Amino acid sequence: MKQIYARLLRLLWGLVLYALGIVVTMNAHMGYAPWDAFHVGFAKTVGISIGTVSIIAGIIIGIITVLLGEKLGLGTILNMVLIGVFIDILLGFHIIPIANNSIFGIIMLITGLFIIALASYFYIGSSFGAGPRDSLMFALTRKTGLPVGVCRGTIELLAVFVGWRLGGMIGIGTILSAFLIGFCVQTTFKLLKFDATEIKHETLDQTYKNLFSYKKEEFHEKEAIENLKP
Template sequence: MSYIKRIIYLLFGTSLLSVGIVMTMQANLGYAPWDVFHRGISDTIGMSIGNVSIVASIIICVIVVLLGEKLGFGTLVNIFVIGIFMDLLLSFEIIPEMQSFVSGLIMLIVGLFVCAYSSYLYIASGFGAGPRDSLMVALERLTKLSVGMCRGTIEVLVCLIGWILGGPVGIGTIISAFGIGICVQIIFSWVKFDATSVKHETLNETIKNFRAYFKRTIKEDV
């Protein structure tokens, strides 16, 4: 995959992911675990949910680095693009809030598939994992527990904290928690994508590769 195509995959994937997240929120059936956490804090301190997501992601990145994981360019893009786009989508009410169970369920399922497809684009770009996935990997290495156990523990914990702070928990929370894995599997099979085949670059590697690409482009133009 060309360098420019990878950048497009990264930027479009992260932007699309924010659309999928907001769709699951506007389904009005209960937020996904991390979004319950973000909304709970948002309502408590009066900060927008997008900004809460950005601040939480930065804190997670600090923890991940302290635990020995390396960040990628995609990790940084993930932090800011998703949070900013979420706030824009919600502020301008581009995606309407559903008012019935059936319409909400349809919105939720479509939103999960949008999240799954955007995850494919993001992962395929090879610019590094998102903050929350990096935390999951770091805890897996630290505790020696399975990746599924680490992910489940994290999501239950943040969902509980968010719920205590007033975050919306409902049937949609359960569907999101268990359904996203199924949607990812369906999408990855559809596009014939093997996530384990992708070698993710660290931030330093991306800087070096970008410099090499830039120099090569200049020589070709000359």
């Protein structure tokens, strides 16, 4: 039981860090990353918070991935909701500085990308399932037979285009984010000696079964202890 709680804590910490990384890259004011451009643009158009848009988009994407045959994990569901909540909290408290020049902006952007990479280490390592956007990428790859890079690139370009049309900030930071995020993730994983391909993610029903089995084992252990008492 302690193991699943430790994994859950790792997942939650990863989601907090992910939201922090997103806010840092946004406050760099160098141009938003693809999905952030979409979230900000949609938030401006509709008049709701960026975190709320992130939640709505995550839920819709999650539904689409299920319809395409992908299975959701606990991490997928918490990703849909909590990252948006944490983004709104961080933005609401104004604890992350806003860059006022290009040099500071680039430093903040790269820092934010490395925070996201570190968040991915914790989040993926919890093995509770991929995020909704990653699940969509996997579903499209499986359905179309196209390379995963093509599917991911198409999704990102669509998010950028829609975000730009809705008023999301597109700039050099958008290009840097697209090219540097892979490097940041690879470097972070290498330093931490973490191989994401070795992680076997649990689906939601597997997590439930494991949780139930843990409780059953605890019950039998307590029962055995009670029987040993004089």
